[in-house]
Amino acid sequence: MAINRQIRLRSRPVGMPQRDNFDIVDAPLPHAKDGEILAKNLFLSVDPYMRSRMNEGRSYLPPIPLNSTIGSSTIARVISSKDASFKPGELATGYGGWEEYSLYSAPAVRKIDVKLAPPEAFLGVLGMPGATAYLGVLDFGRPKPSDTFVVSAASGPVGSVAGQIAKIKGARVVGIAGGPEKCRYVVEELGFTACVDHRKSTFAADLAHVCPNGVDVDFENVGGSVLDAVFPLLNDFARIALCGLITRYNDGEEMPGPDLKLILTRRIAVEPFIITDHRHRIPALLRDISEWVSEGRIKHREQVFEGLDHTPNALIDLLCGRNFGKVVVRLAE
Amino acid sequence: MAINRQIRLRSRPVGMPQRDNFDIVDAPLPHAKDGEILAKNLFLSVDPYMRSRMNEGRSYLPPIPLNSTIGSSTIARVISSKDASFKPGELATGYGGWEEYSLYSAPAVRKIDVKLAPPEAFLGVLGMPGATAYLGVLDFGRPKPSDTFVVSAASGPVGSVAGQIAKIKGARVVGIAGGPEKCRYVVEELGFTACVDHRKSTFAADLAHVCPNGVDVDFENVGGSVLDAVFPLLNDFARIALCGLITRYNDGEEMPGPDLKLILTRRIAVEPFIITDHRHRIPALLRDISEWVSEGRIKHREQVFEGLDHTPNALIDLLCGRNFGKVVVRLAE
Numbered sequence: 001m002a003i004n005r006q007i008r009l010r011s012r013p014v015g016m017p018q019r020d021n022f023d024i025v026d027a028p029l030p031h032a033k034d035g036e037i038l039a040k041n042l043f044l045s046v047d048p049y050m051r052s053r054m055n056e057g058r059s060y061l062p063p064i065p066l067n068s069t070i071g072s073s074t075i076a077r078v079i080s081s082k083d084a085s086f087k088p089g090e091l092a093t094g095y096g097g098w099e100e101y102s103l104y105s106a107p108a109v110r111k112i113d114v115k116l117a118p119p120e121a122f123l124g125v126l127g128m129p130g131a132t133a134y135l136g137v138l139d140f141g142r143p144k145p146s147d148t149f150v151v152s153a154a155s156g157p158v159g160s161v162a163g164q165i166a167k168i169k170g171a172r173v174v175g176i177a178g179g180p181e182k183c184r185y186v187v188e189e190l191g192f193t194a195c196v197d198h199r200k201s202t203f204a205a206d207l208a209h210v211c212p213n214g215v216d217v218d219f220e221n222v223g224g225s226v227l228d229a230v231f232p233l234l235n236d237f238a239r240i241a242l243c244g245l246i247t248r249y250n251d252g253e254e255m256p257g258p259d260l261k262l263i264l265t266r267r268i269a270v271e272p273f274i275i276t277d278h279r280h281r282i283p284a285l286l287r288d289i290s291e292w293v294s295e296g297r298i299k300h301r302e303q304v305f306e307g308l309d310h311t312p313n314a315l316i317d318l319l320c321g322r323n324f325g326k327v328v329v330r331l332a333e
Numbered sequence: 334m335a336i337n338r339q340i341r342l343r344s345r346p347v348g349m350p351q352r353d354n355f356d357i358v359d360a361p362l363p364h365a366k367d368g369e370i371l372a373k374n375l376f377l378s379v380d381p382y383m384r385s386r387m388n389e390g391r392s393y394l395p396p397i398p399l400n401s402t403i404g405s406s407t408i409a410r411v412i413s414s415k416d417a418s419f420k421p422g423e424l425a426t427g428y429g430g431w432e433e434y435s436l437y438s439a440p441a442v443r444k445i446d447v448k449l450a451p452p453e454a455f456l457g458v459l460g461m462p463g464a465t466a467y468l469g470v471l472d473f474g475r476p477k478p479s480d481t482f483v484v485s486a487a488s489g490p491v492g493s494v495a496g497q498i499a500k501i502k503g504a505r506v507v508g509i510a511g512g513p514e515k516c517r518y519v520v521e522e523l524g525f526t527a528c529v530d531h532r533k534s535t536f537a538a539d540l541a542h543v544c545p546n547g548v549d550v551d552f553e554n555v556g557g558s559v560l561d562a563v564f565p566l567l568n569d570f571a572r573i574a575l576c577g578l579i580t581r582y583n584d585g586e587e588m589p590g591p592d593l594k595l596i597l598t599r600r601i602a603v604e605p606f607i608i609t610d611h612r613h614r615i616p617a618l619l620r621d622i623s624e625w626v627s628e629g630r631i632k633h634r635e636q637v638f639e640g641l642d643h644t645p646n647a648l649i650d651l652l653c654g655r656n657f658g659k660v661v662v663r664l665a666e
Contacts, residue, residue, distance in 0.1 A: 052598075059598045060569070223593060236393070237610075248594045256589025260556060261581045263590065263605050265385075265392045270603035272596050277570075 002029035006069045006099035007311055013054055015250045016319060021054070022312045023067075030103050032082040037092075037104045039076035044098055045123040046072070046305075046314045046327040051249040060274050069097040070311075073128055075112065075119045076102065077332075086111075093122045098311050100331060116290055117300070124157040124326030125293060125300035131285040132243060132275040133161035136219055137169065138285075139278075140241035140271040145170030147216035150207075150233075152226045154195055155182040157300070157326035158243060161289070162219045163192050164298045171217070174210050176226055178321045185324075189299055198222075204229040214238075223247045231258050234268050242272040250319060301325030335362035339402045339432035340644055346387055348583045349652060354387070355645045356400075363436050365415045370425075370437045372409035377431050378456040379405070379638075379647045379660040384582040393607050402430040403644075406461055408445065408452045409435065410665075419444075426455045431644050433664060449623055450633070457490040457659030458626060458633035464618045465576060465608040466494035469552055470502065471618075472611075473574035473604040478503030480549035483540075483566075485559045487528055488515040490633070490659035491576060494622070495552045496525050497631045504550070507543050509559055511654045518657075522632055531555075537562040547571075556580045564591050567601050575605040583652060634658030 003026045010023040032038040050072070053064045064070060074096040078086050083106035086092065094109035096102025112122045124130060141162070143149045149166040153159040154175025163173045163186070175186040175195035186195035194210040196203060207229050214235040220227055224247035234240075248255070263270065275282070292298040303325045305314040311329045318327050336359045343356040365371040383405070386397045397403060407429040411419050416439035419425065427442035429435025445455045457463060474495070476482045482499040486492040487508025496506045496519070508519040508528035519528035527543040529536060540562050547568040553560055557580035567573075581588070596603065608615070625631040636658045638647040644662045651660050 242593065242597050245594055245597055254592040254595065257593040257596065258590050259587040260575065260590040261578055262587065263603060264575050264578055267393065267605045267607060267610065270596060272600045274600060277600065
């Protein structure tokens with residue numbers, strides 16, 4: 001019998017996930033039914049939102065059931081197809097899981113063009129993170145030329161694209177990242193005006209120093225003490241494009257947020273968004289990003305872990321901020 | 334020499350204003366210069382935002398300087414005019430102050446039609462509070478038919494109009510008010526589906542009970558424990574139209590707000606607004622409201638204090654929630 005190795009959620013993490021919250025199991029290889037594709041996963045995605053789905057309770061996505069495979073965007077090669085629009089051997093991206101093979105519903109899968117970028121980039125800048133960044137800038141951050149646009153997790157797959165698009169829109173872009181290496185990358189490679197290291201004890205003062213005209217847009221990926229440093233700098237009519245709160249995904253508790261009186265007196269709009277609420281927009285968003293990538297106006301970086309077994313550790317690294325660029329796991333060539 | 338009695342800010346209140354934070358002084362009557370009108374104030378307005386302006390520090394309006402007259406919307410009769418568009422004897426509304434006579438810049442003054450409503454209504458439903466309510470419903474709350482729309486301070490000049498307009502837009506409207514008399518008025522006179530008394534110990538449970546499908550719009554005028562009861566009921570994609578926080582105007586401290594993780598996972602948009610940012614919209618907003626008032630579709634209620642000397646107490650009553658309807662002070666017929 002053909003085998004499909006999978007990573008399943010054994011138990012719900014409390015705080016930071018541990019290796020033993022996950023099982024690696026050998027499952028039987030499934031068969032494609034009408035309208036389905038069986039594909040071999042070449043790359044798996046590792047994203048912060050996955051941690052949220054490991055908790056129970058109400059959120060924007062249902063919790064991952066215990067003993068089921070972790071869902072994940074993937075890059076995959078078609079093995080067998082029961083749909084006229086896909087042939088064996090074709091490369092595509094879809095929503096599969098942390099497993100060697102996934103079954104996909106054909107209409108939900110999109111072919112990729114590796115002449116544009118390496119396959120793993122379709123999980124980052126040319127995938128959901130890139131579309132998230134662009135939607136957040138366009139609809140929620142809405143930077144005007146010469147606005148000061150601050151983005152946290154600035155070297156990550158969402159933050160790096162958000163900042164580069166804000167720059168294209170004429171904003172003055174300031175990044176926030178963890179450690180000197182990421183900050184250097186954000187300024188020297190991505191071309192942000194400045195990048196401030198949130199691990200330094202002088203972080204809040206450093207941020208104020210590089211935002212002499214205050215902050216008009218906060219593209220928020222992090223929360224916690226990072227947002228606490230941005231908040232007092234927000235100008236009247238600032239927008240918080242609330243995309244993620246990675247500091248909060250490990251905790252189950254509620255925590256107080258920023259003062260509503262300041263939000264009112266400064267007319268700061270707090271605008272949360274999730275890309276999957278805007279699915280119909282994704283193709284158009286990715287078309288623009290593809291163009292910018294092919295013109296070299298948007299740069300991207302992936303960090304590749306090798307082998308299915310390392311996937312849980314890749315997530316843990318990501319949640320600790322040890323990643324540098326979009327985290328993917330390579331399963332096969 | 335003709336005298337103009339004025340109420341001036343003697344000292345900045347700490348917490349609830351006291352009578353001795355105010356001076357009543359006799360000032361000389363000013364003279365209209367070109368483009369100006371001197372008018373006798375018949376009614377003064379008393380509004381929660383005035384308390385905010387008595388504090389120092391950054392807000393959406395500059396602080397009232399010490400020893401200067403408290404600014405206020407007024408209904409006034411023209412005494413002398415250096416502008417061709419106004420004649421002595423005409424009734425108008427403008428931004429004057431807590432004083433017997435004010436000088437007005439003619440372009441900032443609007444004539445009123447007392448056939449439509451009594452003059453004091455032009456400080457409430459047909460003035461800034463009404464326009465605030467309508468703007469907040471249209472642009473920020475955006476209720477859809479059958480949405481549950483909750484509004485706090487529901488018997489007040491903003492809340493009562495907001496709720497009645499939301500009802501016109503097809504929403505299911507639930508009010509929050511202090512005490513059984515106001516709650517009865519909101520349901521029986523204004524026609525809200527329900528009104529919950531925030532002074533009862535069972536308030537949060539009562540509110541949940543009358544919102545079985547959760548809350549889609551919170552039109553927030555109050556903050557504090559009132560908002561704390563609404564927040565857990567908010568549905569995915571709910572909007573908080575953040576109009577006021579009367580519980581907070583007496584305190585100088587910052588206070589934590591609602592959990593951003595809940596705001597993100599439920600995609601709750603927090604949208605603060607101040608009518609003066611949208612000045613150009615006011616005439617059109619008031620045209621619609623005037624029509625609804627003349628058709629009897631929007632009801633209104635004013636509470637009239639008599640005499641300039643009672644103006645500070647009227648504000649204190651308002652901040653304690655002892656008012657019932659739009660608070661105005663009558664100075665003359």
